[in-house]
Amino acid sequence: MDTAAQPDTAPAENLSAKVYADLKMKLIVGQLRPAETLSIRTLAEEYGVSAMPVREALRQLASEDSLIGAAKKAYRVPDLTPSEAANLFFIRAILEGAAAEIAAENVRAKDIKFLEKLVQDMDTAWQNQDAVQFLLVNFKFHSRIYSLTGNSALQSMIESLYARTGPWLAHGITELVTIDSWMGDHPAIIGALRNRDAALARKLVEEDARWGVDLYRARS
Amino acid sequence: MDTAAQPDTAPAENLSAKVYADLKMKLIVGQLRPAETLSIRTLAEEYGVSAMPVREALRQLASEDSLIGAAKKAYRVPDLTPSEAANLFFIRAILEGAAAEIAAENVRAKDIKFLEKLVQDMDTAWQNQDAVQFLLVNFKFHSRIYSLTGNSALQSMIESLYARTGPWLAHGITELVTIDSWMGDHPAIIGALRNRDAALARKLVEEDARWGVDLYRARS
DNA sequence: TGGGTTAAACTGTGATCACAGAATCATGTA
DNA sequence: TACATGATTCTGTGATCACAGTTTAACCCA
Structure with missing residues (x-):
């Protein structure tokens, strides 16, 4: 996966933070579409990291309601009413x-x-x-x-x-x-x-x- | 560890969410003191779970700045100026x-x-x-x-x-x-x-x- | 006795594995 | 042909281990 348009959110001392910042920026600029589904393993491969940092990033975004995460179901981009x-x-x-x-x-x-x-x-x-x-x-x-x-x-x-x-x-x-x-x-x-x-x-x-x-x- | 004063924040389908909700409520009611340090392994033992749910809960709280988490250093409760x-x-x-x-x-x-x-x-x-x-x-x-x-x-x-x-x-x-x-x-x-x-x-x-x-x- | 150095204990972090539930697709039956 | 049922694949989740950096404590030397 190509990284988001521009990092800019640059702190990120650990991988989780990097993935988080990248995904967040993609959300902000609209590189992820409503109802799009995000898989931990797929993203892990695309980012070239293990599942660990990705799952933490996704959970974090879900906790802010920037993503939707139900139990044992794929994370997905909210499709707002x-x-x-x-x-x-x-x-x-x-x-x-x-x-x-x-x-x-x-x-x-x-x-x-x-x-x-x-x-x-x-x-x-x-x-x-x-x-x-x-x-x-x-x-x-x-x-x-x-x-x-x-x-x-x-x-x-x-x-x-x-x-x-x-x-x-x-x-x-x-x-x-x-x-x-x-x-x-x-x-x-x-x-x-x-x-x-x-x-x-x-x-x-x-x-x-x-x-x-x-x-x-x-x-x- | 005794659970927070009252759950009340009750959704929590997974362990991470439970730990998160409990710690968050403890922060709200002041059961965690400023500058207090929180260890993943210690909390895991107290909650009777593995380190996994605890680390995700702590990371999540840190992402909201409810806790402070620096690389490879113990999480701690912010001591606000x-x-x-x-x-x-x-x-x-x-x-x-x-x-x-x-x-x-x-x-x-x-x-x-x-x-x-x-x-x-x-x-x-x-x-x-x-x-x-x-x-x-x-x-x-x-x-x-x-x-x-x-x-x-x-x-x-x-x-x-x-x-x-x-x-x-x-x-x-x-x-x-x-x-x-x-x-x-x-x-x-x-x-x-x-x-x-x-x-x-x-x-x-x-x-x-x-x-x-x-x-x-x-x-x- | 005081200070600096070293070793031990503790910290979060990343990776990997096993598992259970959800979704999907193919297959066989009515 | 349509529908139900099965198996396969994919999902997040929890646990465990190895590792490197941080902190703490002890110990030795001056």
């Missing part, structure tokens, strides 16, 4: 909104610069119809913002939400034909951060999180 | 506040009744100086509220926050002599829920979450 997805985006709006508020007070010039570059990367990814790259850059964008809070607990919670909504988003993106309203928000978020307008940053980020829900509604 | 604890209570305030808002719209008469009973239990636990029981009932109280949201993702996130702040709270409680301001909030929360006053419920729950931080400040 619209209501479940809405629940997740709801939490994301709350947490990221609060994070943006704090971030607006801590943001530095280099952060702004980095975010601006990501907006460009996201644009090109979209033009190339590269859904994986698109979701990856989107994740990096938000990730940078909430990392500015210095609240690592908040960070890991939001990340797990991206892992859970990733497969669902990727599915939605490839299904949909017309999405062009998304890009408008990110530059606005950057502007709010630059002006240290915490309230506006919060509002914009909350709206951005709601985009995932709207994406689905547009289909039905 | 005031700033780290404040970060956790901050998230709890956000999530539980939002949860209370939704709960206020879904609350039923039997929920109110249950919560009122818990307030009494909490009172007696306090009079008995039973910190474990006190924290357990407190957890049950909040747990009932955010379970009313029907958002299971929100639920598990909040629970992990209790697991992380539990040891710290227990430590704070046993250290402190005078705490009597806490009880006033819970009846008020019940009142807000009964009146379906979402905004007030949110405000009160947020304040209640801040209590943990105040608890520490009172010491220094």
